[in-house]
Amino acid sequence: xxxxxxxxxxxxxxxxxxxxxxxxxxxxxxxxxxxxxxxxxxxxxxxxxxxxxxxxxxxxxxxxxxxxxxxxxxxxxxxxx
Amino acid sequence: xxxxxxxxxxxxxxxxxxxxxxxxxxxxxxxxxxxxxxxxxxxxxxxxxxxxxxxxxxxxxxxxxxxxxxxxxxxxxxxxxxxxxxxxxxxxxxxxxxxxxxxxxxxxxxxxxxxxxxxxxxxxxxxxxxxxxxxxxxxxxxxxxxxxxxxxxxxxxxxxxxxxxxxxxxxxxxxxxxxxxxxxxxxxxxxxxxxxxxxxxxxxxxxxxxxxxxxxxxxxxxxxxxxxxxxxxxxxxxxxxxxxxxxxxxxxxxxxxxx
Numbered sequence: 381x382x383x384x385x386x387x388x389x390x391x392x393x394x395x396x397x398x399x400x401x402x403x404x405x406x407x408x409x410x411x412x413x414x415x416x417x418x419x420x421x422x423x424x425x426x427x428x429x430x431x432x433x434x435x436x437x438x439x440x441x442x443x444x445x446x447x448x449x450x451x452x453x454x455x456x457x458x459x460x461x
Numbered sequence: 462x463x464x465x466x467x468x469x470x471x472x473x474x475x476x477x478x479x480x481x482x483x484x485x486x487x488x489x490x491x492x493x494x495x496x497x498x499x500x501x502x503x504x505x506x507x508x509x510x511x512x513x514x515x516x517x518x519x520x521x522x523x524x525x526x527x528x529x530x531x532x533x534x535x536x537x538x539x540x541x542x543x544x545x546x547x548x549x550x551x552x553x554x555x556x557x558x559x560x561x562x563x564x565x566x567x568x569x570x571x572x573x574x575x576x577x578x579x580x581x582x583x584x585x586x587x588x589x590x591x592x593x594x595x596x597x598x599x600x601x602x603x604x605x606x607x608x609x610x611x612x613x614x615x616x617x618x619x620x621x622x623x624x625x626x627x628x629x630x631x632x633x634x635x636x637x638x639x640x641x642x643x644x645x646x647x648x649x650x651x652x653x654x655x656x657x658x659x660x661x662x663x664x665x666x667x668x669x670x671x672x673x674x675x676x677x678x679x680x681x682x683x684x685x686x687x688x689x690x691x692x693x694x695x696x697x698x699x700x701x702x703x704x705x706x707x708x709x710x711x712x713x714x715x716x717x718x719x720x
Contacts, residue, residue, distance in 0.1 A: 416556045416567055423499070423524060432501055 383429070383455060384448045390424045391417075391444070404445030411444065421447075429455050462689040465490030468545055469688070470538065472496040472525055472582060473552030475503035478600060478648060481677030482549050483507055484514070485685045491547065492517040494538060498524045498552070525552045525578035526570065535585035547688050548586035550579040550599035550622070555615035563614045575618035580625050583640070587633055594637030596688045599626055600680070601642045601699060603707050619644075623699055630697030641687050641695055646703035648675045671704030 384404075392399040395413040402411055408418055422433050425447075431454045441447045464486055474483040475497040483493050484507070493511050495518060497504035504520050511518045519541065523534040538545060554574045556567035579599050586597060601623055603609070604616035623642050630640040646669070669675070683702050686692055701707060 416570060419554075420566075420570065423526075426499070427524070432499065434500070434502070 383452050386428060387421075387425055387448055387451060388444070390428065391421050394420045394424065402444055404443065404448065406444045407442060408444075425451060429458075431455065431458060462685065462691060463490050464547070464685075464688060467491040467547055467688075468494070468542055469547035469549065470494040470496060470545055470582075470586070471549040471551055472578070473498070474549075475500045475507055478645070478677045478680050479549070479551040480507045481681040482551060482684050483511060485678070485681035486547065486549075486688065487511040487514045487516045487518070489685060490516060491688075492519075494519045494521060494542075496521050496523055496525070496534065496552065498522060525582065526554070526574040528577070528581055531578060531581045531585065535582075535589070539589065543589075544593060545586050545589035546593065546595050548582060548595070548597045549684060550582055550597070552578065553600065553615075555612075555618065557611040557615070558613060559611055560613035567614050571614045571618045572621065575615065576621035576625060579622050583625070583629055587629075587636065587638055590638055591636065595639075597626075597629065597633075597638060597640040598684050598687045599642045600684075601644045603644055603646050603701070603703060605644065605699075607707065626699070627697040634696060639687070639693060639696060641692075641697065642699045643680055643683050643687065644699050644701045644703070645675050645680045646706045648677055648680060669704040669706050670709040673704065675702055675704055 388399050388402045391402060391411065391413065395411055395417045397411055413421065422438055426433055429451060431451065433450065437450060441450065467490070469486045469491045471479050471483045471486070471493060473479040474495045480503070483495060487493050493516065495504050495507055497520065501522070508518045508520050521534050521537055523530040525531055552574060555571040558567055583597050586595065599622055601619040604612045605619035605623055609616060626640050626642045633640055680702050683700055687695065687700065
């Protein structure tokens with residue numbers, strides 16, 4: 381399963397929404413994810429991929445796609461180390 | 462007050478109050494286990510500053526909101542050290558909501574980190590203190606007894622934490638373990654900036670009879686005292702560090718009126 385799909389499933393589970401509404405362009409507001417959902421999603425993604433996402437970076441995510449791109453980059457960096 | 466040779470675990474000690482407590486205990490000679498979850502750089506900075514004080518330090522990443530991760534953290538401590546002298550339950554989180562907006566998710570998240578984690582960590586710690594005694598101090602807040610805006614579930618979790626403390630204090634007393642909490646009013650930390658931005662905290666400095674905000678070091682000083690033998694007869698209490706805010710007239714009518 382792709383990183384994108386894994387993150388989509390995590391967010392859908394936490395925010396109680398259908399996966400199909402989450403596209404790369406979706407904002408957290410459109411997904412109806414509140415601040416607690418976002419924190420829980422960050423925690424779940426950090427644990428799923430064994431990475432750390434600093435708050436300063438997370439605050440820059442304006443869409444689901446930004447979140448996915450960041451995680452993909454971190455996972456790739458981890459693989460290279 | 463010397464803590465030389467003691468081993469202390471401070472949960473959530475990369476930043477803010479936890480960092481100040483870790484540094485204070487280290488300055489009195491304790492070796493420190495730093496627990497963090499989401500801010501590795503801050504934890505590493507705290508470790509570096511602690512090592513500069515001439516004591517040993519260990520960093521353990523663990524989400525204390527997850528009982529499995531708590532088990533893993535204490536397994537690591539057991540394997541590496543085999544004992545513990547001091548536990549500081551400092552890690553905290555919470556959903557800022559009014560009581561009618563508290564849903565199951567917000568309740569579970571906040572209670573898991575602020576209350577359940579303190580119970581589970583204390584149980585693990587008490588086993589590692591067997592035969593040697595120890596100190597357990599948890600960080601609570603005035604919101605356990607006062608009603609603060611959008612603080613419902615956090616306040617409730619802190620009330621539970623204080624109740625856990627009282628039960629532990631009595632039931633662990635025969636094992637020579639002293640258990641207490643320290644309650645602070647709004648403390649000048651990174652976390653507080655969020656509340657100020659959200660308009661939940663306003664001008665605490667003006668409302669404080671002592672004339673300034675409570676600092677993390679103010680809280681750390683009291684925690685360190687409770688970890689000393691001088692505090693041996695204090696059991697199951699909540700020591701308030703608020704510059705007089707909770708009992709002062711200023712918090713009700715404002716500074717100008719009093720003057």
